[in-house]
Amino acid sequence: MDVIESIRQRYSCRNYSDKTVSKEQIMELLALANLAPSAGNGQNRQFLVITDEDDRKWLGKMNNQLHMAEAPVDILVTTKLNTETVEEYFGYLKGWEMTHNGQNPDEVKIDEKVKDEIREMKYKWMISDVAAAVENLMLAATSMGLGTCWIGVMDFEGVRKKFKLRDGVVPVCWVTLGYPKDKTESKHLKPIEELVRWG
Numbered sequence: 001m002d003v004i005e006s007i008r009q010r011y012s013c014r015n016y017s018d019k020t021v022s023k024e025q026i027m028e029l030l031a032l033a034n035l036a037p038s039a040g041n042g043q044n045r046q047f048l049v050i051t052d053e054d055d056r057k058w059l060g061k062m063n064n065q066l067h068m069a070e071a072p073v074d075i076l077v078t079t080k081l082n083t084e085t086v087e088e089y090f091g092y093l094k095g096w097e098m099t100h101n102g103q104n105p106d107e108v109k110i111d112e113k114v115k116d117e118i119r120e121m122k123y124k125w126m127i128s129d130v131a132a133a134v135e136n137l138m139l140a141a142t143s144m145g146l147g148t149c150w151i152g153v154m155d156f157e158g159v160r161k162k163f164k165l166r167d168g169v170v171p172v173c174w175v176t177l178g179y180p181k182d183k184t185e186s187k188h189l190k191p192i193e194e195l196v197r198w199g
């Protein structure tokens, strides 16, 4: 299946057959996920693969999203808080011969506003690194005949405790994965003109 066809066919699958997905398939999908672009090639995304039935049942009950229990695989995608200082970041900018909002990094006065701007940008990078990988994963899975669903509603504290996430590791979303039982979903899309502005 070519990529355009995968994009057309991907949908949020919320019912799964009990056919298993092999470890090799999962690892192949995750390697494809990590071919996605990432900020500064930091690849700031980590994957926790859950196949244990009790854990999946726990996830299904977490927010009454039963497809999390039905799917043979649930993948938690995390990102790590960036600990680089603003000074270190400006050092990289200089190495790349880039400016900070048009100013030479050496001349920028590092005040709270600049620190906030950079913190916000780094946070956007973290989420973007995850999102790009998740979309790759989903499109590759579609082309292999697998179903997926992006799960953003979760008990963040519960997940932290249950799966013993270390400090600084931020859970972003889950992806359910498995063979679809039947395709019932249909797309309800806004007209693309509503989302596009030129110039």
Ligand SMILES: Cc1cc2nc3c(=O)[nH]c(=O)nc-3n(C[C@H](O)[C@H](O)[C@H](O)COP(=O)(O)O)c2cc1C
Pocket (backbone or CB within 6 Å): 010, 011, 012, 013, 014, 065, 149, 150, 151, 152, 153, 154, 185, 186, 187
């Ligand atoms: C950030 C994000 C969070 C989402 N959270 C959930 C979720 O918690 N549970 C769920 O069943 N679907 C979730 N979805 C899937 C969306 O409901 C779905 O993508 C949307 O309705 C469009 O349908 P489609 O994926 O079939 O095109 C989420 C999608 C995104 C991108």
